[in-house]
Amino acid sequence: MPLDEFAWRVRLARRRKAHARKFKMAAGLITLTIAAIAWYLGYYMQRPEYALAQAAAAVEQHDLAAFQRRVNIAAVADAGYDDLTYVLFSRDTRLSESERSASGKFYQRIKGSVAEGLTYTIENAVQNSVWAEPEGVNALKGRQLGIDFEYLMECSHLRDTSVLSIGDVTRDGSGAVAMLTVVDEGTGLEFPLQLRMEKGDLGWQVVRVVNYRAYLEAVQMAAGSDVTRYIEATRPIVDRYNGVFRSTQYEFLYLTETAWGTYTTEHRRALIRLLQDDVIPLLKKYQRELDAVEIPRGAAYLAAQRKASTEASIASYESFIRGLDTGLPEEFARAETLHKQALTYDLRVGDMVRRSAVSEETPATP
Incomplete structure (x- = not known):
C-alpha cells in the first residue's frame, strides 16, 4: 500500500474517533440537561420556594390568576382581620369588660364583609397596582357597617409594606414557614415576616402571615411617638382656631335655619359675606x-387627613356660595357632598387622635 494512502487512512480513523468522542460528549450534555429539567419539573417546582418565587413574579407582572394560585388571599385576609382588630381594639383600656365583649361580638359579626373587602382590595392592587376605596353601593363605603374601612386599611399597613428580601423556607411537617424581610414605608421600620405555607391541590400556597400581629404592634409603636409629637406641636393651633370656628358655626346655623326653608335676599348676602370674609x-x-x-x-397620614378635611370644607363653602348666587340645586348638592367628605376626614382624625396617647379635638368647623 502506498505511503500516502496509508497516512490518509490513519487520519480518517483518527477523525472518526474524534467525532465519536464529540458525539458522546454531546449526548452526555443532552442527557444532563434533560436530567436537570426533569429535576426542575419534578422537584424544585414542587417545593414551597418555587411557589413563593411565583407569587413574587405574579405581583411584578400584575398576574392575578398566578398570584391566586400561590396565595390563598381569603385565608390570609381572614386571619389578618383577627390580628388587626385585636391590635386596634382589644387593648383599649378605656373599655369596660361588658363594652369589650360587645365590641368583640360586633367585629366578629361584620368580619365576613370586611374580610371579603380586604380580599377584593388586595386582588385589585395585585392586578391594577391601585389600592381602591369601596365605591357605589358597597357596604364598606363610608361608615355603613359602623367602621371606617379606609382607616382600617391604613392601620393594616398593607399599602405601606414593601418586600426587601426573601429568606429561607423551613419545612414544618406538612407545611412550611417562609421568611421575608419587609419595610413599613411610613416609619422606615424593617421587620422579619413569617409566612405560613401549606400544600394543596394547586401546590404550595401562602395561607397566613404568622406574626402579622407582632408586625402591626411594632409599626404602631414606631409611629406612636411621631403621632404624639405632631399632635402636641399642633395642639395650640387647633385649640386657638376651635374657639373661632365655633363662633362662626353658631352664626352660620342661625342664618341657615329659616322658618320657611328658603333664604331671603338679606340672608343670602349675610351668608355669602360670612363665608367669603370670615370662614x-x-x-x-x-x-x-x-x-x-x-x-x-x-404622622404623615394624620397630617394628610387634616389637610383633606380643610380642603373639602373650603370647597363645600365655595359651592354653597355659588348656590346662593345662582340658585342652582346642583351647587347645593355638591356642597352637601363635600361637607360629608369633610366630616368623614374629621371623624378619621378623631379616631387617630383617640388611639394616640394624647387627647385632642378636631376643628369644630361649621
Whole structure:
C-alpha cells in the first residue's frame, strides 16, 4: 500500500474517533440537561420556594390568576382581620369588660364583609397596582357597617409594606414557614415576616402571615411617638382656631335655619359675606399654620387627613356660595357632598387622635 494512502487512512480513523468522542460528549450534555429539567419539573417546582418565587413574579407582572394560585388571599385576609382588630381594639383600656365583649361580638359579626373587602382590595392592587376605596353601593363605603374601612386599611399597613428580601423556607411537617424581610414605608421600620405555607391541590400556597400581629404592634409603636409629637406641636393651633370656628358655626346655623326653608335676599348676602370674609379665610389661615409645622414621618397620614378635611370644607363653602348666587340645586348638592367628605376626614382624625396617647379635638368647623 502506498505511503500516502496509508497516512490518509490513519487520519480518517483518527477523525472518526474524534467525532465519536464529540458525539458522546454531546449526548452526555443532552442527557444532563434533560436530567436537570426533569429535576426542575419534578422537584424544585414542587417545593414551597418555587411557589413563593411565583407569587413574587405574579405581583411584578400584575398576574392575578398566578398570584391566586400561590396565595390563598381569603385565608390570609381572614386571619389578618383577627390580628388587626385585636391590635386596634382589644387593648383599649378605656373599655369596660361588658363594652369589650360587645365590641368583640360586633367585629366578629361584620368580619365576613370586611374580610371579603380586604380580599377584593388586595386582588385589585395585585392586578391594577391601585389600592381602591369601596365605591357605589358597597357596604364598606363610608361608615355603613359602623367602621371606617379606609382607616382600617391604613392601620393594616398593607399599602405601606414593601418586600426587601426573601429568606429561607423551613419545612414544618406538612407545611412550611417562609421568611421575608419587609419595610413599613411610613416609619422606615424593617421587620422579619413569617409566612405560613401549606400544600394543596394547586401546590404550595401562602395561607397566613404568622406574626402579622407582632408586625402591626411594632409599626404602631414606631409611629406612636411621631403621632404624639405632631399632635402636641399642633395642639395650640387647633385649640386657638376651635374657639373661632365655633363662633362662626353658631352664626352660620342661625342664618341657615329659616322658618320657611328658603333664604331671603338679606340672608343670602349675610351668608355669602360670612363665608367669603370670615370662614374661608380662617380655614386657609388655619391650614397654612398647620403646614408650617414639621411633620414627623410616622404622622404623615394624620397630617394628610387634616389637610383633606380643610380642603373639602373650603370647597363645600365655595359651592354653597355659588348656590346662593345662582340658585342652582346642583351647587347645593355638591356642597352637601363635600361637607360629608369633610366630616368623614374629621371623624378619621378623631379616631387617630383617640388611639394616640394624647387627647385632642378636631376643628369644630361649621
